[in-house]
Amino acid sequence: MPESTEPLTPRARLAVTAGKAAAAVSRAAGRGSGSVIGGRVALKVDPDLLGRLAGHLDVVLVSATNGKTTTTRLIAEALRAGGEVVSNALGANMPAGITSALAAGAKARFGVLEVDEKYLHAVARDVSPKVIALLNLSRDQLDRAAETRMMADHWRDGLEGSPATVVANCDDPLIVWAASAATNVVWVAAGQEWKDDAWSCPACGGVLQRPDEHWACGDCGFERPTPTWQLSGEKVVDPHGSAWPIRLQLPGRANRANATTATAVAAFFGVPPQTALERMFSVTAVAGRYDVVTHQGRDIRLLLAKNPAGWLETFSLIDPAPSPVILSVNARGADGTDTSWLWDVDYTRLAGHPIAVLGDRKLDLAVRLEVAGLEFTVCEDLGEALRVSPPGRIEAIANYTAFQDLRRIVGN
Amino acid sequence: MSESSLRVVWVYPDLLSTYGDQGNALVVERRARQRGLKVARQDVRSDQPLPTSGDIYLIGGGEDRPQRLAAERLRRDGGLQRAADNGAIIFGVCAGYQILGREFVNDLGRSEPGLGLLDITTVRGDGERCVGDVLADVDERLGLPQLTGFENHQGVTHLGPTARPLARVRLGRGNGIGDGTEGAWRETVLGTYLHGPVLARNPHLADLLIKLALDVNALPPVDDRWYEALRAERIAAATVSPS
Numbered sequence: 001m002p003e004s005t006e007p008l009t010p011r012a013r014l015a016v017t018a019g020k021a022a023a024a025v026s027r028a029a030g031r032g033s034g035s036v037i038g039g040r041v042a043l044k045v046d047p048d049l050l051g052r053l054a055g056h057l058d059v060v061l062v063s064a065t066n067g068k069t070t071t072t073r074l075i076a077e078a079l080r081a082g083g084e085v086v087s088n089a090l091g092a093n094m095p096a097g098i099t100s101a102l103a104a105g106a107k108a109r110f111g112v113l114e115v116d117e118k119y120l121h122a123v124a125r126d127v128s129p130k131v132i133a134l135l136n137l138s139r140d141q142l143d144r145a146a147e148t149r150m151m152a153d154h155w156r157d158g159l160e161g162s163p164a165t166v167v168a169n170c171d172d173p174l175i176v177w178a179a180s181a182a183t184n185v186v187w188v189a190a191g192q193e194w195k196d197d198a199w200s201c202p203a204c205g206g207v208l209q210r211p212d213e214h215w216a217c218g219d220c221g222f223e224r225p226t227p228t229w230q231l232s233g234e235k236v237v238d239p240h241g242s243a244w245p246i247r248l249q250l251p252g253r254a255n256r257a258n259a260t261t262a263t264a265v266a267a268f269f270g271v272p273p274q275t276a277l278e279r280m281f282s283v284t285a286v287a288g289r290y291d292v293v294t295h296q297g298r299d300i301r302l303l304l305a306k307n308p309a310g311w312l313e314t315f316s317l318i319d320p321a322p323s324p325v326i327l328s329v330n331a332r333g334a335d336g337t338d339t340s341w342l343w344d345v346d347y348t349r350l351a352g353h354p355i356a357v358l359g360d361r362k363l364d365l366a367v368r369l370e371v372a373g374l375e376f377t378v379c380e381d382l383g384e385a386l387r388v389s390p391p392g393r394i395e396a397i398a399n400y401t402a403f404q405d406l407r408r409i410v411g412n
Numbered sequence: 413m414s415e416s417s418l419r420v421v422w423v424y425p426d427l428l429s430t431y432g433d434q435g436n437a438l439v440v441e442r443r444a445r446q447r448g449l450k451v452a453r454q455d456v457r458s459d460q461p462l463p464t465s466g467d468i469y470l471i472g473g474g475e476d477r478p479q480r481l482a483a484e485r486l487r488r489d490g491g492l493q494r495a496a497d498n499g500a501i502i503f504g505v506c507a508g509y510q511i512l513g514r515e516f517v518n519d520l521g522r523s524e525p526g527l528g529l530l531d532i533t534t535v536r537g538d539g540e541r542c543v544g545d546v547l548a549d550v551d552e553r554l555g556l557p558q559l560t561g562f563e564n565h566q567g568v569t570h571l572g573p574t575a576r577p578l579a580r581v582r583l584g585r586g587n588g589i590g591d592g593t594e595g596a597w598r599e600t601v602l603g604t605y606l607h608g609p610v611l612a613r614n615p616h617l618a619d620l621l622i623k624l625a626l627d628v629n630a631l632p633p634v635d636d637r638w639y640e641a642l643r644a645e646r647i648a649a650a651t652v653s654p655s
């Protein structure tokens with residue numbers, strides 16, 4: 001790993017230039033931001049580039065099943081109090097996208113990087129992060145993703161002996177299993193509503209006992225570590241016991257949890273909680289999520305929920321009944337082609353809301369809602385869903401490609 | 413069958429509920445209630461004893477290690493075999509289907525004894541995982557329309573002489589031995605590779621379990637509009653573009 005003062009080698013500089021040229025071509029061709037294609041070309045010219053680009057940075061890696069994009073944004077905003085930040089803010093979270101992001105940060109002090117779960121091990125090896133923030137692990141895209149517990153094992157192997165400080169959620173047993181292999185861990189009580197991927201002890205296979213927020217294995221003693229940071233209602237409680245109010249423009253408990261983790265990460269680099277939290281207030285919609293748009297005269301809040309844990313957190317933040325709800329589900333490649341997960345979501349939480357159903361797999365949703373005993377209307381398109389929805393702001397909850405479809409239709 | 417209610421036991425959701433398996437319990441419960449039956453559903457975790465007096469037992473899918481743990485605990489508990497001896501209806505899906513058999517290959521690559529309730533033996537296939545939509549014609553003795561569902565497994569299941577195939581695939585791999593068979597059944601024990609909420613796509617199969625439990629030939633009709641719409645869509649999709 002080069003020292004922070006060491007300039008890029010000629011080969012690395014060529015790689016960055018090649019990458020930027022490719023990104024420019026990609027942008028000119030109208031293929032999005034070009035960040036991913038640029039990174040791919042750059043990595044091809046110099047496979048060690050990631051490490052070289054990160055050499056002068058204080059790097060933070062963020063990984064999770066849910067909330068990594070938002071948390072990356074929150075951490076980046078907080079750390080700007082201490083210096084320039086480079087970040088893959090658009091969620092390009094595999095090595096190529098990360099390389100592109102870093103290539104833009106020659107003058108930065110911090111690199112704040114969201115990393116896809118599968119690549120955490122490899123990216124951490126290449127960029128020598130100071131901090132790794134781990135939020136949660138749960139089932140997602142079951143037709144192709146590795147099983148959740150094996151992911152925790154994989155992380156655990158990668159963190160063994162790592163000099164990085166791991167900032168980890170002590171309320172998720174799989175996260176604790178992964179993080180407890182690291183030498184330096186800061187435990188954050190960030191909460192986790194979804195519990196159905198961690199009834200089985202990751203250490204020994206025993207059944208976890210979860211009488212309240214504490215959890216413990218009756219067989220081997222593996223248990224929830226004592227946190228030094230906590231989310232307590234609408235406040236972050238720091239290691240000294242001081243409570244700092246969380247003010248965000250992002251809704252919901254899950255985002256307060258993300259802010260709590262971000263505050264702990266910022267504190268590691270000397271940014272005080274108050275400063276960090278004040279800066280986080282500036283974060284609004286992240287890639288369209290939580291955006292309120294007006295379309296055909298109706299206010300619609302766009303909510304992305306990609307997996308059962310995400311749907312559960314989303315239900316907890318929507319306006320109370322009888323606010324109208326639109327649900328849209330697809331099962332294209334990026335969503336996972338198996339819709340079984342719909343049965344892991346507790347839709348009875350929507351009782352009392354008028355529900356309109358959309359998307360490629362609206363009939364799967366219809367059966368799911370019928371069995372849940374809910375009233376709903378199956379609609380051909382968004383226009384029809386808006387017409388059948390009674391007055392009031394509409395909460396539109398969609399999985400990945402269905403969310404992109406909605407954004408396109410409303411011009412967001 | 414108890415006089416007061418239909419007792420539905422969901423076996424080990426802490427270990428075997430990876431693919432929306434709760435859907436099967438929800439569908440059975442809903443369709444029984446729609447027929448005016450009282451339903452007592454019991455979700456039994458793997459550190460609790462299994463009741464032996466249930467009417468319908470549902471056992472779902474899971475990954476390799478939880479499957480081994482579930483088999484160990486079910487063998488030790490013995491409740492499912494006693495329930496089967498009592499004539500209970502037992503329906504296993506994917507990993508749960510394999511556990512109902514004589515043996516399967518566990519996460520450690522070793523042969524793991526099952527419960528012996530079905531005359532089947534499962535080994536691990538060396539080809540690609542079977543992932544995708546399935547369409548299958550059900551054993552005519554069961555009098556059911558086509559099965560539609562999704563499979564995601566690596567198992568190769570051989571049927572012994574006392575197990576009958578549940579169905580024959582038109583699309584998909586089923587038992588994975590290349591003879592087109594899918595699932596297995598014998599008397600009141602049924603198993604399938606159509607994973608997760610298979611009963612949501614096949615409500616007639618859910619009704620069959622209820623009818624067997626009640627020991628009746630027919631149930632009052634219910635509104636199957638959305639089930640039928642979903643079935644028609646998935647069958648058409650599977651027929652047009654095999655995935």
Ligand SMILES: [Zn+2]
Nearest residue numbers: 201204217220
């Ligand atoms: Zn344990």
